[in-house]
Amino acid sequence: MSIVFECLIFTGCITTLWLSTRVFVSRLEMLSIKWGLSMLSISSIVLAVLTSVPELLVSVQAVMHGSEEMAMGNILGSVVANSALVMGVCGLIKPVAVDARVFRLDLPLSIVLLFVLMGCAYWSELPL
Numbered sequence: 001m002s003i004v005f006e007c008l009i010f011t012g013c014i015t016t017l018w019l020s021t022r023v024f025v026s027r028l029e030m031l032s033i034k035w036g037l038s039m040l041s042i043s044s045i046v047l048a049v050l051t052s053v054p055e056l057l058v059s060v061q062a063v064m065h066g067s068e069e070m071a072m073g074n075i076l077g078s079v080v081a082n083s084a085l086v087m088g089v090c091g092l093i094k095p096v097a098v099d100a101r102v103f104r105l106d107l108p109l110s111i112v113l114l115f116v117l118m119g120c121a122y123w124s125e126l127p128l
Helices: 003-035 039-064 068-093 100-123
Strands: none
Touching: 003 039, 039 068
């Protein structure tokens, strides 16, 4: 293939991506108006769903092939990685103020739930 042909294909792909993104965003705006939600709420829901689909598919395939360990590792790893990366990038762009309530309630609750998950996995013989 010539470089000109490849550049035309690349330009066509970028144009298609740009146009489909504009259509997708306009449909999200219409949906947010119809449901009475803010655009931020709709965007957050869509982002959460779309970033979770690959992990869901990998986990389902792993379970279907008898690799429950891979499914569990994928779920836990994706949650930790997504949380750490999102907060890390946000913190790099603009420092994030953490409410004192996080340290008094949310952090201890998260630690307790982590130990509950580990206990359930241990006693049910689920691999972690």
